Structure formats: C-alpha cells, structure tokens
Amino acid sequence: MKLLFALSGFHKHERGAEVALMSVAEAMAASGDEVTLMGSGEPRSGTSYSFEHVGSRPREKFENWPQFPPLRSETAWEDATFAANLLRAYDPAEFDAVVTCAFPFTHWALRRPSSKKPLQIFVTQNGDWPAFSNQSEYRSFSCDGLICTNPDYFERNQPQWKCALVPNGVDLARFKLGIGDRRRFGFPENQKIILMVSAFIESKRVLDGIRAVAQLPDAFLVVAGDGPLRDEARALADTLMPGRFMRVSLSAKEMPLLYQSADIFLHLSLLESFGNVFLEAWASGLPIVAHDTDRLRWILGDYGHLCDTENERSLVEALVAASRSSPAGSTNGIERFAWSNIAREYRSFISSL
Structure with missing residues (x-):
C-alpha cells in the first residue's frame, strides 16, 4: 500500500x-x-x-x-x-x-x-x-x-x-527496566522522584499534582513538558514545596533514561484518548498513580494505583502506597503493546x- x-x-x-x-x-x-x-x-x-x-x-x-x-x-x-x-x-x-x-x-x-x-x-x-x-x-x-x-x-x-x-x-527496545542516572538530570539522591510527563495545560492538572506531592516531605516532583501554565506551576511549587520541583524539556532520545531515573509515575488527566505515557511508565517498571476509569483499566488491567484523583486525600494515599511498592515493578503483559x-x-x- x-x-x-x-x-x-x-x-x-x-x-x-x-x-x-x-x-x-x-x-x-x-x-x-x-x-x-x-x-x-x-x-x-x-x-x-x-x-x-x-x-x-x-x-x-x-x-x-x-x-x-x-x-x-x-x-x-x-x-x-x-x-x-x-x-x-x-x-x-x-x-x-x-x-x-x-x-x-x-x-x-x-x-x-x-x-x-x-x-x-x-x-x-x-x-x-x-x-x-x-x-x-x-x-x-x-x-x-x-x-x-x-x-x-x-x-x-x-x-x-x-x-x-x-x-x-510502546517501543520496548527503548522503554524497559534500567538503572537510570539521577546525576545526569540533577535529581536528588535521597528523595523519591515522582515523574509527570504532561503539558502545562488545564486538562493535565499539573497544579493538582504539585498540591498533592507537596504533602509528601520526602518527595521531589519532576514534570517533563511545557505549556501556558508553566509560570503559574513554578510559582505554586515555589510556595508549597520550595526546592522540590523541577521542570525539564528533553529530547525523545532521553525519555527512556528519565523514566528509569524516577520512582513513581503520576498522571492526572481525568480522561485521555489513550495515553502513551502509561505504557512507557509500565514498560519502565514504574508504579503508576492515575485517575480510575474503565478506559484506563482496559489499558493497564490490574497494574497501577488508580484512585479518584479529584479527591486530594485519596490521591496522596495512592502516592504513599506507590512509594512503598517495589522499585522495579512487573512488566508482564506489556508485550501485547x-x-x-x-x-x-x-x-x-x-x-x-
């Protein structure tokens, strides 16, 4: 054809x-x-x-x-x-x-x-x-x-x-279990790295992510993305979690290493058409915290810590549960994708x- x-x-x-x-x-x-x-x-x-x-x-x-x-x-x-x-x-x-x-x-x-x-x-x-x-x-x-x-x-x-x-x-030759390199990205070695891969727009709810992660004193939030709300997000992070927030813009070549360098993947869109990032995080073995929908369960099955992310208490509890899970989760089933x-x-x- x-x-x-x-x-x-x-x-x-x-x-x-x-x-x-x-x-x-x-x-x-x-x-x-x-x-x-x-x-x-x-x-x-x-x-x-x-x-x-x-x-x-x-x-x-x-x-x-x-x-x-x-x-x-x-x-x-x-x-x-x-x-x-x-x-x-x-x-x-x-x-x-x-x-x-x-x-x-x-x-x-x-x-x-x-x-x-x-x-x-x-x-x-x-x-x-x-x-x-x-x-x-x-x-x-x-x-x-x-x-x-x-x-x-x-x-x-x-x-x-x-x-x-x-x-x-997902490209399973690129996104896979690995050691990562926190020093390469300037991440702290003694804190849990929570990663969001999101545009700074309303539907991605990055500001809600900042508010939730701010309640975890040992957590450091990294957001890979850009968009109109970048300055508002920076200001909020400086107020609620000074020194524990970083925005990065990386090439596609660097993304697999970024996933491998994190501890938890967080994504707060209430409804995605699909969400490739979920598969990239899963293939990298990261615990996933995201909004509980039938659509996402169709993708992930039993994988992940899904909750009502509009309920801040539930979201924080899911992040705590994810932080206690294995540093390299199971990738069984990812081959289908x-x-x-x-x-x-x-x-x-x-x-x-």
Missing part, C-alpha cells in the same frame, strides 16, 4: 500523537508498505519511511491569539498554518490512503477535491469529538475508516463509521477497506 501520514508535529515534537503515528508508520514501512510522512520537522536518517518537510508556525506563537470556531486554541492555529502548506505539497493521486488525527484543517486539506480519492483514515489520538458531533465545523467531518484508540470511542462511533479498535503501543503488533492491526483494517 502507498500511505501518507500527515501531522504538523512529525519530526518536530515527541508528543503522544506524534509518537504513536510515527511508530505505526515506521513499523508499516519496515514490513513493506510504501509510507510517506509529512510534518514540520526535518528528515532523519535511518527511517524506513520517507519524509517530506511541510512548514508550520509553532503553537506557542499563538498562546495569546484570539480563539473562536474553528480556531479554538493555539493548537488549531498551528494546524491551520500547516494545512495551508500541506495543500501545496500533497498530491492525492500518489496514495492509496491518508492518515491523520488532526482536525479540522489538516483533515480538510487531505480531503480536498481530486479525481483520485485515497481512503481517508482518521485516528482518535486527540479525541473522537469530530466523528460524532454535529456542531459547528464538526459537521464537515467524514472518513472512510475510523481507528478508535479505546472502547468508549469504538462503541460510540461504530453505528456511523467503519471502525477498528486499536490501542497505542509492541508497535509491530499495533501496526499489523492498522494494516489489517486499512487493507479491509
């Missing part, structure tokens, strides 16, 4: 959606499909797929810009600049199917009128709202196949679209269409 994966952050960021789709693309290309990625980064050596640079302006440039439908956020503004350039780079006649998780602008660009109409595959990495809502710009959504990253999305959308339930995966297995499910679904 000749496939195009399009997303502004490809080869530029290592966020969840980018990691997931690039990993699937690499595994499909390695198995023999002809795969092209279009993104705002630069080509990398050693990839099985081909890459084409399509420029965009970073979302950080739009944090203070006006927000209105369909430009509802800084992410939408970034997507619009990428889609404008994608229209010039994308030739529908070159592909059998195109894959994205970006709506609305990239989605619209890939569906532009053409005599050759490749299959339109949409992945719910950032949510399934476009697929089922009939409000505003969401009424324009259409696809030939919808890949749902959790059972809720699959059940909700199956009556309307051709759907497949396919989870995300190897990217090679996930890519086979993508290929099977697209082939069936």
Whole structure:
C-alpha cells in the first residue's frame, strides 16, 4: 500500500500523537508498505519511511491569539498554518490512503477535491469529538475508516463509521527496566522522584499534582513538558514545596533514561484518548498513580494505583502506597503493546477497506 501520514508535529515534537503515528508508520514501512510522512520537522536518517518537510508556525506563537470556531486554541492555529502548506505539497493521486488525527484543517486539506480519492483514515489520538458531533465545523467531518484508540470511542462511533479498535503501543527496545542516572538530570539522591510527563495545560492538572506531592516531605516532583501554565506551576511549587520541583524539556532520545531515573509515575488527566505515557511508565517498571476509569483499566488491567484523583486525600494515599511498592515493578503483559503488533492491526483494517 502507498500511505501518507500527515501531522504538523512529525519530526518536530515527541508528543503522544506524534509518537504513536510515527511508530505505526515506521513499523508499516519496515514490513513493506510504501509510507510517506509529512510534518514540520526535518528528515532523519535511518527511517524506513520517507519524509517530506511541510512548514508550520509553532503553537506557542499563538498562546495569546484570539480563539473562536474553528480556531479554538493555539493548537488549531498551528494546524491551520500547516494545512495551508500541506495543500501545496500533497498530491492525492500518489496514495492509496491518508492518515491523520488532526482536525479540522489538516483533515480538510487531505480531503480536498481530486479525481483520485485515497481512503481517508482518521485516528482518535486527540479525541473522537469530530466523528460524532454535529456542531459547528464538526459537521464537515467524514472518513472512510475510523481507528478508535479505546472502547468508549469504538462503541460510540461504530453505528456511523467503519471502525477498528486499536490501542497505542510502546517501543520496548527503548522503554524497559534500567538503572537510570539521577546525576545526569540533577535529581536528588535521597528523595523519591515522582515523574509527570504532561503539558502545562488545564486538562493535565499539573497544579493538582504539585498540591498533592507537596504533602509528601520526602518527595521531589519532576514534570517533563511545557505549556501556558508553566509560570503559574513554578510559582505554586515555589510556595508549597520550595526546592522540590523541577521542570525539564528533553529530547525523545532521553525519555527512556528519565523514566528509569524516577520512582513513581503520576498522571492526572481525568480522561485521555489513550495515553502513551502509561505504557512507557509500565514498560519502565514504574508504579503508576492515575485517575480510575474503565478506559484506563482496559489499558493497564490490574497494574497501577488508580484512585479518584479529584479527591486530594485519596490521591496522596495512592502516592504513599506507590512509594512503598517495589522499585522495579512487573512488566508482564506489556508485550501485547509492541508497535509491530499495533501496526499489523492498522494494516489489517486499512487493507479491509
């Protein structure tokens, strides 16, 4: 098959959606499909797929810009600049199917009128709202196949679209049990390192994480990420837990060592489309503290310390319980999420269409 994966952050960021789709693309290309990625980064050596640079302006440039439908956020503004350039780079006649998780602008660009109409595959990495809502710009959504990253999305959308339930995966060659290197990151040696891998935005609840970890006197909180709330988070940490907070921005290459250098993984989103970070933490053997939902239990099974994280007392108790667990937990079952297995499910679904 000749496939195009399009997303502004490809080869530029290592966020969840980018990691997931690039990993699937690499595994499909390695198995023999002809795969092209279009993104705002630069080509990398050693990839099985081909890459084409399509420029965009970073979302950080739009944090203070006006927000209105369909430009509802800084992410939408970034997507619009990428889609404008994608229209010039994308030739529908070159592909059998195109894959994205970006709506609305990239989605619209890939569906532009053409005599050759490749299959339109949409992945719910950032949510399934476009697929089922009939409000505003969401009424324009259409696809030939919808890949749902959790059972809720699959059940909700199956009556309307051709759907497949396919989870995300993890690179087990990179994320695995290891010794770590606290000195490399400047972490204290005599405190429990609690790690959050989150953007500094409201839905990730980093401020709630600071408030909870502040109640554990032997804990040091590390947050890997960036976003509009970075200064507010720093100010709160300086007040509640001075000297016990650090924000880091690392390359994708450094992330496995970061997980290995921590003691506990904390993630406070109330509901994620999937959450690749959970698999990365699990593969690294970290105890996981997160919000208790059926969706997360579908991913983790009995692994992790799940609780009502909106109840601060329950959250603190879960962190204490996690701190008493084995420093290197069991990784049994993680093999099901190897990217090679996930890519086979993508290929099977697209082939069936």
